[in-house]
């Protein structure tokens with residue numbers, strides 16, 4: 001546990017070393033050409049990694065084209081194996097399951113540790129992939145690589161292995177029985193389905209504990225961001241079939257195949273609430289275990305006696321991260337009526353000084369935060385619709401909310417929305433009921449603490465009111481924000497079955 005924090009710094013330092021090569025050269029169209037580089041993944045053209053190798057596309061299937069969200073340019077054209085590739089992945093994972101489960105936990109932990117080493121070595125290439133396919137800024141991409149690596153590091157520790165191997169004796173002698181023991185076994189094949197906003201870290205957070213627990217994995221990344229998942233699988237120093245990835249434009253075909261497969265014993269999903277609930281329903285048919293990491297709409301409360309500069313700084317850091325496209329991003333800002341004016345002015349000033357909208361592959365001016373693109377035009381339209389709905393309802397737009405075209409795309413792409421600050425937002429407006437998933441700061445006044453706590457808790461979601469992100473921390477939501485926890489020792493339990501044995 002002591003190693004997690006130093007490794008984060010190590011990974012960040014390694015990113016800085018790579019900055020001059022992997023990341024910036026990729027943004028100019030070159031790559032370091034390692035197995036996790038944009039160039040190597042694009043050259044391979046394989047949209048599925050199954051049984052330790054690339055898998056051809058389904059006959060006649062259209063390819064999966066990956067676009068750069070900022071430039072609109074084509075990053076890669078991958079084969080789309082669809083349902084047949086999903087079935088092949090299930091077979092590969094099922095075939096590898098017994099031998100992997102029988103591998104000593106210490107050996108599995110060592111393999112996970114080598115996997116972390118491989119990510120460290122490829123940190124520059126991986127960050128370049130995240131910039132190219134997801135539109136992440138250099139800083140956000142480097143942070144995500146470090147975050148993903150921290151999960152592999154954590155689940156390679158002796159403490160994590162001991163949790164898997166723990167044997168709990170139960171003394172039954174007072175009832176005339178002998179001694180029983182409770183041990184743990186891997187649940188079997190796990191289906192992992194992940195979103196585009198943290199395509200590397202969300203998959204690492206699932207596969208690291210699953211693989212340490214002795215499970216094998218079939219994984220489906222979002223169609224927009226398949227390359228980082230394929231890179232993660234290609235870097236895994238694991239036997240063929242232990243980790244398999246299927247990228248596709250037909251999410252339902254792959255999801256349906258896995259939900260119907262009796263061999264798949266667990267599904268772990270991160271994404272939107274509607275899709276997660278649907279998967280849970282489908283998984284029930286074959287009695288699978290289900291973990292869901294779903295959406296949220298985190299409240300941020302500024303009281304009358306708050307330190308306003310600190311509040312502005314905290315809000316800017318949390319909301320500008322990944323251009324507002326994180327599940328724990330503070331999307332509802334409640335400000336005590338007595339400080340609304342002062343807070344609004346300070347936030348507007350802070351935005352003018354700190355937010356630098358533009359090319360995510362170019363470092364921002366000193367002290368500023370680059371605000372990169374939203375993932376696609378649909379995301380831009382949603383942000384615009386939510387702002388329009390608020391304005392129609394009587395809110396005021398103080399600044400921002402315009403779309404900046406990419407410098408080199410003839411105005412076709414860009415998807416960069418300038419941070420929007422709105423006042424007079426009410427609980428009835430869509431901005432306070434749906435995730436904007438963009439750099440929008442909707443402010444609403446409140447009068448009493450009792451009132452604001454009630455309003456903050458009034459939604460059926462409940463993911464975060466503060467930002468926690470560390471591999472040692474069990475993370476997850478309540479109500480419609482999720483089921484189960486990921487990270488820390490509790491993050492291993494969903495992949496382990498308890499087994500009771502009576503001795504003597």
Ligand code: NAP
Pocket residue numbers: 193194195196197198202220221222223224248249250251252253254255256270271272273275276279293294295296326327328435463477481482
């Ligand atoms: P999404 O639309 O639900 O997609 C998530 C994943 O599900 C993608 O891989 C998607 O594939 C797949 N999918 C969609 N329909 C499917 C189906 N019928 N069967 C199987 N898979 C299916 O969510 P998103 O827009 O990518 O991600 C944003 C959401 O994720 C937000 O709500 C955010 O709050 C949440 N999130 C939560 C956490 C957390 O830890 N709680 C972390 C990050 C994000 P395609 O993309 O190919 O359709």
